[in-house]
Amino acid sequence: MLTERQEQILRALVEEYIVHADPVGSRTVSKREDIGFSAATIRNEMADLEEMGFLEQPHTSAGRMPSQSGYRYYVDYLMGPQRIDRSELLAVRRLFASQMDALEQTIQQTVSILSRITNYTSILLGPELYDNKLKHLQVVPLTDRVAVSLIVTDTGHVDQRRIRVPEGVSLSSVEQMVNLLNTKLSGIPLHRLKGRVYRELYSELSRHVEHYESLLSMIDQILVDDLDGRLFFSGTTNILTQPEFRDVEKVKALMDLFEQSDAVARLFTTDHDMGIQVKIGQENHLEAVNNCSIVSASFSLNGRSLGRIGVLGPTRMNYRKVVSLLEVLVEDFSEYLRRRYG
Amino acid sequence: MLTERQEQILRALVEEYIVHADPVGSRTVSKREDIGFSAATIRNEMADLEEMGFLEQPHTSAGRMPSQSGYRYYVDYLMGPQRIDRSELLAVRRLFASQMDALEQTIQQTVSILSRITNYTSILLGPELYDNKLKHLQVVPLTDRVAVSLIVTDTGHVDQRRIRVPEGVSLSSVEQMVNLLNTKLSGIPLHRLKGRVYRELYSELSRHVEHYESLLSMIDQILVDDLDGRLFFSGTTNILTQPEFRDVEKVKALMDLFEQSDAVARLFTTDHDMGIQVKIGQENHLEAVNNCSIVSASFSLNGRSLGRIGVLGPTRMNYRKVVSLLEVLVEDFSEYLRRRYG
């Protein structure tokens, strides 16, 4: 599609623009070590690249900057891998070497390290509880009418909710029920629990426990199905140092977006679940991130995706570094999960 | 200290400035309904008020704006109460009428309603677990070496942590210990638990349970003492619509502050624990909130303060409305707590 020279020029221009955030002129490109042509030649090629839609000019006498397609082409064909700094690599390794922290804590630290190294905002979605298996179920009565239910999963996640105790249900029958559920449901993935109860335990409950209809309503409260992944953020203010966010309006739009979990989660959805995904600018179909890009990757356990981790920065982001870093990070994170839960 | 006329003028000027965010001129003040003097007279008084330090001028030919002391005087002596909108009052009442939500959920909704009505940022600190009483303790083993500990309090709060199971400790002895702790410690405030264990249960443990030294180390992990209050935020981006936050630098400073829990918590500390507290500008002793004010109030249960809820806005905030609203809100919230836990 592009000649080799055009690719050289496009790559040089993108990388120059990523660093300096100013439109790049032909002279600047021609002075780079990897370019061996005069400014005039570059100008010709740049005019062609602009016609093809890879470059844009903010106004006639300014240099060029990459268009969305320009970034796309750069990411898909030109950028290649980048070696990660030794010290940064070390920080990642050290994080996943620790054993004792709760999963949530490790996740928070992972997100945090990612935002610190990249200087962008980093977001983690998940891990979903969907697949987690029931380890232990407990109901703690607070008053006659109110209790707290606890579900501990095999990954150590605790789901807690406040539930209403139906009229006429005795403490001992609740206990009986909980015991039954624990013996029958232990090891079952959370998303199957409800089905199991109705298919297999219904008759047993009705035989062994009095007031079983009321108890079923309690079970309904305990086993609700919002098993969605949680969101973890770090470095939400990093992006404020970027020159494209001088305008408070844009800052507000983005910060508001961050508070809408579902919208953020949607930014991560993808068809091809595995591997690194780069969504550039308007590919995200969301006003607030029109001039942002999102690089994200799935982490998985036993071949099944658990969630996604990603970096959000301006479209003028250092894709090369972010993608390479994310590759390493996700691999190490998945390895860590395997070691702990696999 | 001030003549009545000076107070009239100061009040008018503060209220005018709060609405329009522009320095207020003598003409504007003299045109208000509650002022019956000519602009020239106002000018004389304003010059005096400036000399006394209650007003400032950004430059010679601009109007005046309140200084920090000006706001202080206004808040302390001039503003008076304000009737809360019927619809807003209703929203508050409706919130606290609901019964079933978990405390955390109610708290989040309270903060949210406060930020929506005021259009500033609202923050809640606490409630501290300090005083909560132990309802139920549970240890769920995940693997041989790792377990999850759960503490349910009488308010329905669940404290969970991942703990390490010492070598050589059997499942049954853990169970024994948990049972013992539950019978002996139920109803004891959390901050007393550790003392109790060492003073009264030590000998009993050593008699009944094998490996009791290892078990004690487990207990130490379970009963850690970070019972600090959590922070809840809402409307963090509201403040971005204020003209004093046009500058992204200031936005960043504030957002960064929000991520430092301890610094935020310190903003709420106070000597006189009860009642409404207004901290204006530099009274907060923190660069990032130099041009912000914080109005906060304690909520309490059985005469004991549980935490504080507050509003953060620009120094040019609508103190009258915020203070009045907070009075109502805190009273209703405390009443709600009493009904539920009192």
Next chain:
DNA sequence: TTTAGCACTCAGGGCTTAGGAGTGCTAACA
């Protein structure tokens, strides 16, 4: 095919000017 040369374009900074809001002072008035 590449490059040097040259005329042209246009944003941004600096400077000037006009307008207007608001002041302080003075003198007249009740």
Next chain:
DNA sequence: TGTTAGCACTCCTAAGCCCTGAGTGCTAAA
């Protein structure tokens, strides 16, 4: 003696203008 009208003065702001420099596109020569 306190209050008010009048007036000269200050100084910010926005608008207009010019100039500069970076960068371009085109043309002609190498």
